Each structure stands twice: as C-alpha cells, then as structure tokens.
Amino acid sequence: MKMTIFASLAFRNLLRNRTRTLITLSAISFGCIGLILVGGFFEDTFLRLREGQIHSVYGHLQVHKQGFSTRGKTSPFDFLLENPQDIAAFIKDDPNVALVTPRIGFSALLSTGETTYGVFAQGVDPKGEDQLATLDGVRHAEKGIAVFEGQDLEAENSYDIIVGKGLADTLNLKPSDTVTLLVTTVAGGLNALDLTVQGIFFSASEEFDDRGIRIPIRTAQSLLRTDEVQTLVVCLRKTEDTDRVLNTLRDRLTGQGFEVELIPWYEMADFYRRVVELYRRQFHVLIVIVSGIVILSIFNSMNMTITERTREIGTIMALGYRRSEIQQLFVAEGFFLGLIGGLLGLLGGILSGLIISTVGIPMPPPPGGTAAWTAAIEIKPYLLWTALIVSLISSIISSFYPARKAAHLVVAEALRHV
C-alpha cells in the first residue's frame, strides 16, 4: 500500500519535470537502441557468415568414411565412401534433410600453359551444389556461392571448370580460357585433363576463393579413376536443427552398420567461431559503455531532482517516514526512468532495425570474404532482454547514491532549504 503511493509519487514527479525526464529517457533509449542495433548488426554478420559458409563450403553436416577426420588429410583416397547412394538414400529419409549431394576433394595442379599453381579441387554435382548454395532467410543475399562472371557448372560430366575469384586473379583467368588439371589418381598414377573455364565464383570463404576450383563429379571421378565419393554434404531445412539431426542420423547410421562419421558445420567453421567470439567480446564492451551512459545520465538527473526537492524530502521525513523509505521512493523514480527508457529503447531499436534492414547497409568485403555485401539488422530476443536489463539495472544502481544522499539529509536542515 505504501509502495502504491510511493510508485505513484515517483511517477508523477517524473511527469512533473517533463523536460528533464525526456532528456534522461532519451539518453537511456538511445543507449538501448545502440545496443540493439549494434548487437543486431553483429547477429546479421554471424547469420550471413554462417549461412554463407554452410551454403557454399560446409553444408550443415558432412558424412565421411570413419577415420577421415583424423587421417584423411594425409591420405584422402583411403577414406572413400563405397556405397554413397545407399547412405544418401538413408539420410534423405529424414524429413529435416533438404538435400544430400556428393563431393570428392583433392589436391591438384592447375596449369595455364605459362603458370602452374597448386589448387584445392572439388568434384561436385552441379545440380546439388546449386540447390545447396541457395540461401533462405538472409536479407539482401541469395547465394552462398555465386558465379559472378561466366556460367556455373551445368552438366555432370562436362569438361568445364569454375575457379575462385582470388585464383582467377592470380592466374589471370577469364571464362572460355583453357586450363590443364594435373592430379595423382586414387591408385597413385598421374593423370591430366584439359578443361574450359566456365565461370568465376566467390563464396563466403576467402581461403576457398583463393585456391578453390570445382569440376563436375563424374569428370573428377574419371580423372581420379574411381567410382567412389569422399563426402556426402547434407543440407538441412533449418540450421537450428543441426544438433538434433546430427544425433539422430549418427545413431541411425551406426545402427544400420554404416562405417561413417558425421561432422557438423560448426566443427569445420573455425573462422566463423573466431568471428563470433571476437564480436561477442566487442558487444560486452558496448554493454559496459551503454551502462556507463545510462548510469551517468540518471545519476545527474536524480541529483538535480534531490536538490530541488530537498524541502519536500524534509517534509516527508518530518511526517514520520524513515530514511529507508525515502531511499525506496527515489530508487523507485530511477527504476521507472530505466523501465520507461528501456521500453522506449526497445521500441525504437525494433523500428529502426526494421527500417535499416529494409534499406540495407552497403558494406565492403568482410574479413575472410571477397565480395561487397549489404548488411541488415538481425534482432534476436536476447538483444531485447539484454537492453532492457541493462537499462533497469543501471538505473537502479545510478539512483542508489542520490537516493541515499536524500535519505541522509538532516530533517531540520532540509526543511530550511530554499
């Protein structure tokens, strides 16, 4: 009951000092909006990088023969999947799986006649890769890997090749140039093939763009003299389902006696993990800065309030209210400032986030990427909670000292105050 009148008193006093309250509320809301927008921008970057890498290089899951992840680097051809169709058919049964596409990865030498360069080659199914590359739910972006000059691979067994942007720049390659790809076959012999550059691509991974090439999987298999594939790339309908599908598939595949290992995208996406870690840390610094701003603005406003209302405080104390009750009264004012400012900030953050996302922010190529892009604001619920909690806690902290000062006024002196 006492709290009702205190809350009402606090609230009405805020309304009474409209200009000051508005200024303080603006400071709090701007802090909140800043948190939400910067956090949302980071989240958008994470989303873009994650989905870009999943939909170009990694897929959501990769299926290899047991042992590939530990020993596959040195002898990749010892770990080929013998029955990829059976495994693929089995995985496709899962309703969460959108696509299973085969790949075979190998090192090769790419020769233009003048220069020979070591490359990382992938034999891929053009149709499957095209489907995998399609991004869903990322603003201002359609493809995880995009051919920006020439054409993508089309036929499964053509003698076409697409090369990464960095590699094309290094070797000065253009569409319709002819190159020779030299490989060691599965059996250990040498083999070479003349190929026509069909297109130049960029992906979310600079590393892949600098050294990567792709050829149709049948062509790769005939070049390497094998019928097997190395990897089945699994694309899910939703990235959030990765762990769930990973666990079910792992159990089911082992249960069926397939000697395979499943690797989720996040175990492969080392760069993504480091980016997230770095940005999260920056976000924490931002939280500290915003809290500082909120604390200082409320502190200032409360101090002014208390100086102005000294006689009122003296009166309330003379009427028999204890120091602790005076303190509650002013902490309540700070709390309301934080609550209202925080809520306004959420509203402002969501609205400006939507507007910015619709317009898009033109961005230069990100670290680890080759192409300019358009950023948006990805507002996650945790950002809203964080912003609100930051403003509430900061407001309570910052009103605590002024409130204490008010509570420790000497009644008779406070009454004499003019």
Place this chain on the structure above:
Amino acid sequence: MSLVQVDSLFKDYKLGKTTVHALREINLTIEKGEFTAIAGPSGSGKTTLLNLIGCIEVPTRGRILIDGKDVTTLDADALADFRASRLGFIFQTFNLIPVLTALENVEFPLFKHAVPKAERVNRAMELLDTVGLSDYAEHKPEELSGGQRQRVAIARALVTRPQLVLADEPTANLDHDTGTQILQLMKAINKCSGTTFIFSTHDPLIIEQADRTIRIVDGVITAD
C-alpha cells in the same frame, strides 16, 4: 504527567569556525490540551526549540520527554516512528507535496500506518471537511490559495490523530485575515479534540490568541 517536559536544553550550531548558541538552558513543561505560542524575534531560537520538541533535530545537551518518553535517546528510525504516531507538523511554507491532490496530501501520513483504504479516505475527507475544503479534495496544491494550502496542511497534521501538533510560524506567509482564520481554526480544533498545539510566531496579533505565550530571546526564555 506533562505532555512535554524540557530539561536544561542546549543547542549549539557550528557556523564556520564559530559556535552559535541557539538555545541556552531551556526548561519548560507543556500540559495536554494547551494552546501555546512560542514568541520571539527571528533568530531568537523559537524554530530550533520547536524542531527539538518535534524530534527533527537533536539537542547538544539536555533532555526532552514527550508523554514520559525520553526522545533524546532514540535513533533516527525510532524518532521517525515516534513522529509518525505522536506528532503533527504545520510549516510556514505549507510544504504540501506538489504532485499530490489535497486529499492525497492529507492521506499521505496514513500510508505509513497501513490504514485500510476506505478508512484512510474517510479520515482524510472528514478532516478536509473540518477545515472547510471538502470541495477541493481533488485539487493540486498549486490550484489552492495560501490559506487553503495551510488548511490542507492542518488536516494532514491531524490525520494520524497526534497528541501534539507543532506549527512553525503557520501564519507568516499569509495575509493578516487569513492568518487569523487559520489560527482560529487551530484553536477550534484544540478546544474540540483536545489536541495540544505549540506554534511559533512573531506576530503580536497572533500571540494574543494563544492561551499561553513563552517568550524567547537569544536562546533564553524571558517570559512564560
């Protein structure tokens, strides 16, 4: 037993490096139901004496007993509780809470006592009626005249049914007629309910209305 008993009370203030002796060796008793004026020029120490009896200042030396209780030994919280239950205050500048209505201002001290809402409103309305302001219950202080504000303050001082009401220059900010009316109202309440009033003033016309006048000059009682 006297309602108020003051024994050899001293109050000093530090003013820079000098010490001001605001009150020196004050002894007095006030009985229940008295209507007493403390009179003296400004700076004579009357407000200090009122503040000390009102438990909003602590004496340098001496003892104050209110209804037999030695209030000089109480800590800040105990003093606050004591004021809340036993004392009422009326101030020279009215000191209503500007954001609350007249009714809420009168109710305000009762929130401390967890009085049920219906009773709280009833008591406050009754008192507003007593001071002739039942039509102004929903008015904010800034919408009231000085005299009306002081009436609200009187209602507020009485709402907890205190034994003693202390009024520091209650008429100093009012014109003479209004001041006289306020004092007559206080006196009527004193006669009707038996509430003890002590008020300070330097206005000779107001002093005339008191049952008893304690004169104080330079911190010393010169006449009683």
